Amino acid sequence: MKLENYLLSIDPKIKIFGASKELKKLHNKNKSIMINILKDKSHISSYYNWISGKTPISLEKILKLRYIDDKIVENIFRECNTFSVGEKKCKLPKDMTNELSYLIGALHGDGSLHKNKKYIAVTGESERYLEDVLNPLFKNIFEVKCGLSKFKGKKYYYRITVGSKVIQSFLSIFCPIGKKKGKLKIPKIIRNKKSFLLSYLSGLFDTDGCLTHAEKGRKQLYFTFLQSDKKFVLDVYKSLINLKLRINHPYRFMSPKKPGELSRDLIEWRLYIGSKKDLSNFLKKINFLHPDKKMRAELILNKIQRQGQDIQLR
DSSP: BOOOOOTTSTTOOOOOSOOHHHHHHHHHHHHHHHHHHHHTTSOOHHHHHHHHHOOOOOOOHHHHGGGGGGGHHHHHHHHHEEEEEEEEEEEEOOOHOOOOOHHHHHHHHHHOTTTTEEEEEEEEHHHIIIIIIIIIHHHHHHSOOOOOEEESSSSEEEEEEEEEEHHHHHHTTOOBBOOOOOOOOOHHHHSSSSHHHHHHHHHHHHHHHHEEOGGGGOOOEEEEEESHHHHHHHHHHHHHTTTOOOOOOOOOEEEETTTEEEEEEEEEEEEOOHHHHHHHHHHSSSSSSHHHHHHHHHHHHHHHHHHHHHHHHH
């Protein structure tokens, strides 16, 4: 599904490669006016480098050309997909896909877009998940590699980062910059297509959902999702209901403010599935990619199936 033209939404300082075809057309019709608009403090040689395609042109310059041609931004959006700030090139997608939907879901879970507008980060306990799932996604979608770091709190955590103003600016269309509480919502383009929504929820629950630790022999089988943002939890709840999945209505749940604390002072909103039938339906639709959660989902489904067979044999 095609994305709307996002050139009007991203940082105007971003530079665009491959715009020379459209610039030449405009140059041939309106050379003198175009030079006056674009030259500004730039040398005339910069103008001809943009026209010839030797150097990329900033989005800021292109936006000024709407004075001559109101379709120039749309035409360049259709033609170009390589962008940069400084020396770092990357691609930006023109279509919403299952991969991009999953990534947005993961960022809504444990991701962050930093206020300095320079990088994106995802933090988690699983090095394998970050390396084997998220790193390839960034590479496939944007043609960039992630950096991986390890740090210690009460346990070891891992973080992948992507240092790109271009990608950060693009993702800010779907994800809030800085603190997320009160700002998260499932994008309309994702909510309106089933495969995108399933992929989004998979990414969200891979990073911010909890399944029974069936590998440890736990008998109670469940899925739970906790967030302090009530409005967002309701958004997720409605999406699950629209997918014909049964789940309890969000309810208030008191949590510790930090892991390991005994006091429960943090108000969160909880989604919970405890029925074996409902949990089975949920796990058959939501495809977990996180290696630990994927294993737990398979163990839970097998256990539910065995219990069903045991009941039939009695």
